[in-house]
Amino acid sequence: xxxxxxxxxxxxxxxxxxxxxxxxxxxxxxxxxxxxxxxxxxxxxxxxxxxxxxxxxxxxxxxxxxxxxxxxxxxxxxxxxxxxxxxxxxxxxxxxxxxxxxxxxxxxxxxxxxxxxxxxxxxxxxxxxxxxxxxxxxxxxxxxxxxxxxxxxxxxxxxxxxxxxxxxxxxxxxxxxxxxxxxxxxxxxxxxxxxxxxxxxxxxxxxxxxxxxxxxxxxxxxxxxxxxxxxxxxxxxxxxxxxxxxxxxx
Amino acid sequence: xxxxxxxxxxxxxxxxxxxxxxxxxxxxxxxxxxxxxxxxxxxxxxxxxxxxxxxxxxxxxxxxxxxxxxxxxxxxxxxxxxxxxxxxxxxxxxxxxxxxxxxxxxxxxxxxxxxxxxxxxxxxxxxxxxxxxxxxxxxxxxxxxxxxxxxxxxxxxxxxxxxxxxxxxxxxxxxxxxxxxxxxxxxxxxxxxxxxxxxxxxxxxxxxxxxxxxxxxxxxxxxxxxxxxxxxxxxxxxxxxxxxxxxxxxxxxxxxxxxxxxxxxxxxxxxxxxxxxxxxxxxxx
Numbered sequence: 001x002x003x004x005x006x007x008x009x010x011x012x013x014x015x016x017x018x019x020x021x022x023x024x025x026x027x028x029x030x031x032x033x034x035x036x037x038x039x040x041x042x043x044x045x046x047x048x049x050x051x052x053x054x055x056x057x058x059x060x061x062x063x064x065x066x067x068x069x070x071x072x073x074x075x076x077x078x079x080x081x082x083x084x085x086x087x088x089x090x091x092x093x094x095x096x097x098x099x100x101x102x103x104x105x106x107x108x109x110x111x112x113x114x115x116x117x118x119x120x121x122x123x124x125x126x127x128x129x130x131x132x133x134x135x136x137x138x139x140x141x142x143x144x145x146x147x148x149x150x151x152x153x154x155x156x157x158x159x160x161x162x163x164x165x166x167x168x169x170x171x172x173x174x175x176x177x178x179x180x181x182x183x184x185x186x187x188x189x190x191x192x193x194x195x196x197x198x199x200x201x202x203x204x205x206x207x208x209x210x211x212x213x214x215x216x217x218x219x220x221x222x223x224x225x226x227x228x229x230x231x232x233x234x235x236x237x238x239x240x241x242x243x244x245x246x247x248x249x250x
Numbered sequence: 251x252x253x254x255x256x257x258x259x260x261x262x263x264x265x266x267x268x269x270x271x272x273x274x275x276x277x278x279x280x281x282x283x284x285x286x287x288x289x290x291x292x293x294x295x296x297x298x299x300x301x302x303x304x305x306x307x308x309x310x311x312x313x314x315x316x317x318x319x320x321x322x323x324x325x326x327x328x329x330x331x332x333x334x335x336x337x338x339x340x341x342x343x344x345x346x347x348x349x350x351x352x353x354x355x356x357x358x359x360x361x362x363x364x365x366x367x368x369x370x371x372x373x374x375x376x377x378x379x380x381x382x383x384x385x386x387x388x389x390x391x392x393x394x395x396x397x398x399x400x401x402x403x404x405x406x407x408x409x410x411x412x413x414x415x416x417x418x419x420x421x422x423x424x425x426x427x428x429x430x431x432x433x434x435x436x437x438x439x440x441x442x443x444x445x446x447x448x449x450x451x452x453x454x455x456x457x458x459x460x461x462x463x464x465x466x467x468x469x470x471x472x473x474x475x476x477x478x479x480x481x482x483x484x485x486x487x488x489x490x491x492x493x494x495x496x497x498x499x500x501x502x503x504x505x506x507x508x509x510x511x512x513x514x515x516x517x518x519x520x521x522x523x524x525x526x527x528x529x530x531x532x533x534x535x
Contacts, residue, residue: 063432080432080433081434085432087428087432090426096285096425096482097480097481097485098480098482101481103425105418106421106429107429107433109430109433110433136480
């Protein structure tokens with residue numbers, strides 16, 4: 001589990017991974033991962049399938065134990081209450097009845113708040129679903145459902161938003177709207193974003209920082225200095241024009 | 251019809267009250283079963299309970315030869331039924347995780363087949379064994395005692411207190427396990443807890459009311475609620491109301507027509523589900 005103590009001197013620092021080792025059972029997926037996430041930074045995690053991007057997210061969320069190294073999370077600013085999670089897709093039982101109000105409201109589990117209606121209204125407004133509270137979740141389009149997932153994360157008023165390939169299955173227009181909204185959130189509310197993606201163009205356009213996962217190692221830093229042709233060749237094993245997307249899912 | 255029912259009250263009040271309490275309890279637990287789309291688990295756990303009761307009866311016959319008075323008691327049968335149902339529920343709850351490589355359906359099917367066959371094998375040589383199996387399968391709630399009433403009252407109170415305190419967490423667990431884990435809910439502990447509660451509720455209900463009433467009250471009210479409600483949390487209100495309404499009507503009809511009450515309640519709830527499907531189809535169109 002991530003460490004909560006001690007407090008670090010940098011007030012902007014939310015998350016710090018140092019020589020982190022991650023894996024499932026006996027399999028070590030990530031052997032050495034070190035980087036730090038500060039407020040208002042937009043991190044894209046890139047790499048081929050099975051490189052450990054989603055494993056890293058699950059470890060930050062406390063769903064997987066750490067195999068080695070340290071993962072420090074700010075004890076108040078980056079506690080689980082202050083982390084919003086947007087999964088790649090929501091494995092809901094399709095026959096279950098639920099409204100947007102109930103679905104998004106479930107994001108408040110684990111949070112003691114007296115203003116759930118205000119939070120709901122604010123979260124839905126951020127994702128352009130205001131006024132649809134009582135509509136069935138199943139009546140929404142794919143893009144709207146993805147935005148409902150983001151609203152469910154935003155209702156927690158997070159300082160870190162963790163997104164696992166949030167644009168999967170979206171058409172280009174919905175994808176663009178979603179990413180612009182996330183960028184706006186980052187700037188206006190100073191939320192740190194950590195997003196798994198295969199889209200190098202998207203990372204180039206929106207990320208302030210990237211982490212390249214490859215063969216158990218992680219190369220991380222500001223986008224311009226990290227997303228180089230040399231690093232991409234090392235990760236993907238071939239020359240890649242980094243302004244174009246790379247398909248596939250983790 | 252009502253006055254006939256009221257006049258039967260002095261004789262059958264424990265049966266009626268136990269029936270209502272079982273219906274209420276199972277309808278609440280059943281929401282968890284239906285919401286996770288694991289309806290077959292109800293049948294498997296019911297049969298696991300039947301195996302437990304068979305083991306209890308086998309112990310009773312063994313106890314007779316050892317002059318063990320407690321071995322033949324009703325409490326032993328109820329305990330064995332509850333224990334085996336809990337074990338069955340725990341086994342099925344572990345399937346589909348990293349701990350096993352088998353699917354949930356496969357493990358549930360295994361629990362069902364092994365329990366059903368082993369129960370009959372265990373009792374096939376016993377003088378009244380197959381008669382008891384038949385009683386459990388066909389359901390009869392006549393004969394419930396005031397101890398049964400007290401036990402189910404306690405189970406209902408605990409269930410309602412848990413729901414009142416943790417409803418959003420429970421709804422999240424039923425709808426989205428990954429999200430529940432991500433917000434810090436101890437998912438494995440909750441899963442085990444729900445499995446134990448399901449096993450205990452089904453196991454004790456099986457002993458008192460038999461298979462049909464137990465399985466019917468477990469899944470049918472929750473399925474009706476699912477078709478009538480717009481939100482999962484509302485199912486926790488509607489399912490108990492349906493269960494209480496269905497069982498009350500069933501008891502009145504059964505008393506008037508001299509039918510077995512468990513079968514009448516199950517049939518009425520089945521008809522209710524057909525009407526709920528129809529209502530949903532009409533609303534959709």
